[in-house]
Amino acid sequence: xxxxxxHKSKRQFEALVYAHQGHIRAFLRRLCRNDALADDLAxxxxxxxxxxxxxxxxxxxxxxxxxQIAYRIFLDFIRKEKRRKNLDDERQGExxxxxxxLPEIKMDIERxxxxxxxxxxxxIMLNISHGxxxxxxxxxxxxxxxxxxxxxxxxxxxxxxFLTAYEKA
Amino acid sequence: xxxxxxxxxxxxxxxxxxxxxxxxxxxxAYVMAQLPSSSxxxxxxxxxxxxxxxxxxxxxxxIAATQLPALVKLISKLNVPDVxxxxxxxxxxxxxxxxxxxxxxxxxxxxxxxLSSTFIFGDQM
Numbered sequence: 001x002x003x004x005x006x007h008k009s010k011r012q013f014e015a016l017v018y019a020h021q022g023h024i025r026a027f028l029r030r031l032c033r034n035d036a037l038a039d040d041l042a043x044x045x046x047x048x049x050x051x052x053x054x055x056x057x058x059x060x061x062x063x064x065x066x067x068q069i070a071y072r073i074f075l076d077f078i079r080k081e082k083r084r085k086n087l088d089d090e091r092q093g094e095x096x097x098x099x100x101x102l103p104e105i106k107m108d109i110e111r112x113x114x115x116x117x118x119x120x121x122x123x124i125m126l127n128i129s130h131g132x133x134x135x136x137x138x139x140x141x142x143x144x145x146x147x148x149x150x151x152x153x154x155x156x157x158x159x160x161x162f163l164t165a166y167e168k169a
Numbered sequence: 170x171x172x173x174x175x176x177x178x179x180x181x182x183x184x185x186x187x188x189x190x191x192x193x194x195x196x197x198a199y200v201m202a203q204l205p206s207s208s209x210x211x212x213x214x215x216x217x218x219x220x221x222x223x224x225x226x227x228x229x230x231x232i233a234a235t236q237l238p239a240l241v242k243l244i245s246k247l248n249v250p251d252v253x254x255x256x257x258x259x260x261x262x263x264x265x266x267x268x269x270x271x272x273x274x275x276x277x278x279x280x281x282x283x284l285s286s287t288f289i290f291g292d293q294m
Binding site: 026 | 183185187188197200
């Protein structure tokens with residue numbers, strides 16, 4: 001594989017991009033909390049997927065495979081960014097992408113989710129929002145199954161606490 | 170770990186908007202337009218490989234050529250000691266020097282050359 005595909009494969013890849021770009025971009029936007037950056041990473045995700053497309057044997061597993069590439073690219077970006085300057089900590093709690101016009105509950109959910117560490121947030125999103133099984137999440141995030149289960153359980157606990165607080169209010 | 174489907178549905182609804190897919194807005198078309206063309210890519214790789222192999226061959230030939238006079242000089246200086254060899258049973262090599270045997274040997278040699286060139290140059294020969 002030299003980074004190019006046959007005409008038929010390119011058509012299949014195009015279908016893959018159209019089918020999954022929305023999920024991948026949403027996933028990355030929530031991880032990055034910066035739409036423009038997330039879209040750049042999403043583009044890189046599909047470029048890398050294109051280079052490795054021949055390695056994808058099961059088309060049904062394409063979604064989890066794309067999430068895996070996206071998450072690796074996100075982690076690479078975070079590592080580079082941390083190495084360059086320690087902006088990550090400064091960004092915590094800023095929520096620049098949360099418009100004030102959103103209904104209160106949506107903003108609160110964003111706050112609750114953004115308060116979770118990135119791996120926990122990723123695991124919760126993939127499992128609950130994108131419907132991936134625990135095993136698929138483990139593959140996508142390159143984590144042991146036990147760690148994924150623990151991340152999801154902790155994330156759910158946080159959401160549960162949020163729901164309870166919201167109901168009380 | 171047990172999963173509560175009702176609670177999961179509740180969480181799913183709660184995160185419905187949070188993780189909602191982003192509308193395309195030309196993103197897919199842009200990505201597809203950015204993909205490298207396969208033929209151009211292959212051509213570049215082939216050209217690079219040919220240049221490397223050609224450059225390596227030329228460099229090897231130049232180095233070998235510079236060493237040739239030294240080799241000739243070395244050979245001319247060699248004094249082979251006169252060693253008496255034990256008598257060996259005489260081997261009749263004449264069958265190997267017949268025309269059919271020579272043709273087979275030549276064909277085998279050409280086969281080896283063809284195989285090695287295929288390994289090196291692929292189907293670009």
